[in-house]
Amino acid sequence: MTPLLQVDSIAKSYGSRIGCTDVSFDLYPGEVMGIVGESGSGKSTLLNCLAGHLTPDRGAVRFDTRTDGLRDTITMSEPERRMLGRTDWAFVHQHARDGLRMNVSAGGNVGERLMAVNARHYGEIRTEAIDWLGRVEITEDRIDDRPTAFSGGMQQRLQIARNLVTGPRLVFMDEPTGGLDVSVQARLLDLLRGLVREMNLSAIIVTHDLAVVRLLADRLMVMKDGHVIETGLTDQVLDDPQHAYTQLLVSSVLQV
Amino acid sequence: MISVESVSKSFVLHNQGAAEIPVMQGASLKVGTGECVALVGASGAGKSTLMRMIYGNYLTASGRIMIGDVDVATAAPRDIIRLRRETLGYVSQFLRVVPRVSTLDVVAEPLLATGTKREAAVHQAEILLTRLNIPERLWQLSPTTFSGGEQQRVNIARGFAFPYPALLLDEPTASLDPTNRATVLSMVGEAKARGTAIIGIFHDHAARDEICDRQFDVTRFTPGLAA
Numbered sequence: 001m002t003p004l005l006q007v008d009s010i011a012k013s014y015g016s017r018i019g020c021t022d023v024s025f026d027l028y029p030g031e032v033m034g035i036v037g038e039s040g041s042g043k044s045t046l047l048n049c050l051a052g053h054l055t056p057d058r059g060a061v062r063f064d065t066r067t068d069g070l071r072d073t074i075t076m077s078e079p080e081r082r083m084l085g086r087t088d089w090a091f092v093h094q095h096a097r098d099g100l101r102m103n104v105s106a107g108g109n110v111g112e113r114l115m116a117v118n119a120r121h122y123g124e125i126r127t128e129a130i131d132w133l134g135r136v137e138i139t140e141d142r143i144d145d146r147p148t149a150f151s152g153g154m155q156q157r158l159q160i161a162r163n164l165v166t167g168p169r170l171v172f173m174d175e176p177t178g179g180l181d182v183s184v185q186a187r188l189l190d191l192l193r194g195l196v197r198e199m200n201l202s203a204i205i206v207t208h209d210l211a212v213v214r215l216l217a218d219r220l221m222v223m224k225d226g227h228v229i230e231t232g233l234t235d236q237v238l239d240d241p242q243h244a245y246t247q248l249l250v251s252s253v254l255q256v
Numbered sequence: 257m258i259s260v261e262s263v264s265k266s267f268v269l270h271n272q273g274a275a276e277i278p279v280m281q282g283a284s285l286k287v288g289t290g291e292c293v294a295l296v297g298a299s300g301a302g303k304s305t306l307m308r309m310i311y312g313n314y315l316t317a318s319g320r321i322m323i324g325d326v327d328v329a330t331a332a333p334r335d336i337i338r339l340r341r342e343t344l345g346y347v348s349q350f351l352r353v354v355p356r357v358s359t360l361d362v363v364a365e366p367l368l369a370t371g372t373k374r375e376a377a378v379h380q381a382e383i384l385l386t387r388l389n390i391p392e393r394l395w396q397l398s399p400t401t402f403s404g405g406e407q408q409r410v411n412i413a414r415g416f417a418f419p420y421p422a423l424l425l426d427e428p429t430a431s432l433d434p435t436n437r438a439t440v441l442s443m444v445g446e447a448k449a450r451g452t453a454i455i456g457i458f459h460d461h462a463a464r465d466e467i468c469d470r471q472f473d474v475t476r477f478t479p480g481l482a483a
Binding site: 031186236239242 | 314333
């Protein structure tokens with residue numbers, strides 16, 4: 001089986017500071033990988049390098065494109081990469097306002113992604129938008145409201161709908177549940193898990209919340225100071241951590 | 257079906273003075289199809305550790321753990337994920353689920369994950385829940401709010417939903433009343449009859465003697481404990 005994403009020795013420095021270095025892994029279709037680590041450990045830098053938002057200094061990010069198989073997304077042309085960003089890739093930002101158009105209605109936010117892949121029939125776009133708002137538990141009567149009128153949890157769910165409506169194969173998520181209260185988090189996690197299963201999505205989730213990765217991720221990567229210090233099955237890394245830092249991380253979680 | 261070959265394990269606690277605690281040394285165990293083996297030994301002897309190593313939840317330091325043709329000790333994460341989906345079931349002592357997912361879905365999940373159609377999977381889940389006396393009015397609720405015994409039965413229903421060729425049972429009859437205990441024991445019996453290789457931990461000795469073919473004393477492989 002061909003991996004969906006093949007990451008090969010990615011490195012990114014900010015001047016003399018290391019953002020992330022020497023990161024390699026394969027992600028297969030349907031797999032969810034979590035990346036955990038403290039603030040400043042390089043997880044967001046890595047995610048942005050993978051998603052094409054930052055250009056890494058070294059390394060390759062190969063994606064299994066529908067037409068040509070594995071292609072290095074770093075060396076491909078800007079229009080090609082942008083096309084991937086609209087079709088096969090999705091990026092869920094920590095702050096929903098970074099991933100939404102705040103002055104466009106909820107329906108418009110979802111519809112815009114469809115129009116970017118050449119949907120033109122207004123009725124069909126609206127029907128599809130209503131369907132997706134329903135899936136993320138936003139009722140139809142809110143379709144013409146702007147995201148500014150939504151709560152934080154609703155904005156995040158709208159962002160997810162906007163991202164998944166075009167049926168991507170790979171979703172990048174940066175702290176998707178950060179800043180939400182726990183009951184909203186649980187609802188979002190349940191939603192994400194269901195969508196990952198139904199659509200056979202692959203996902204890379206950056207978070208510092210170990211409970212989130214335990215519920216969502218098959219595999220886990222632990223980062224510290226820009227380096228990957230431990231990888232493995234999620235429950236294995238959390239229940240039998242090998243590296244001193246991972247042990248500290250796991251034992252620092254407060255029990256409810 | 258399950259073959260544990262001279263397996264060793266120690267924990268290194270880096271944040272507590274790098275204390276190294278050897279917990280298992282040279283353990284070997286074979287379980288054939290249709291066989292049920294009980295792990296026995298005092299508390300702390302390493303029964304759960306061995307079981308978790310077999311499930312891939314704990315890393316194995318040396319030795320081999322073959323489940324069919326997969327060596328859990330060295331397999332890549334994705335191979336262990338596939339193994340757990342298709343071959344190796346595990347009924348843990350505690351149920352860990354996503355809040356808000358209904359009991360029916362929790363039980364049907366192993367079937368859905370292996371490609372059973374939704375209708376058939378839910379039907380099978382209903383049969384199991386009925387058999388384990390979980391009242392129908394609770395089926396649409398999340399098991400997170402259930403009593404300990406109910407959660408345990410949901411856990412068992414989930415563990416037995418898919419006919420895994422190999423099964424690990426951690427105290428399956430703890431916190432169950434006599435009726436449900438008998439049901440669980442007969443379910444274990446049926447799995448054996450199907451050819452499932454089973455490794456279990458039972459503090460319920462009567463249950464252990466009833467369904468296990470032999471016992472495996474973990475104490476013999478506990479460093480510092482062996483007589």
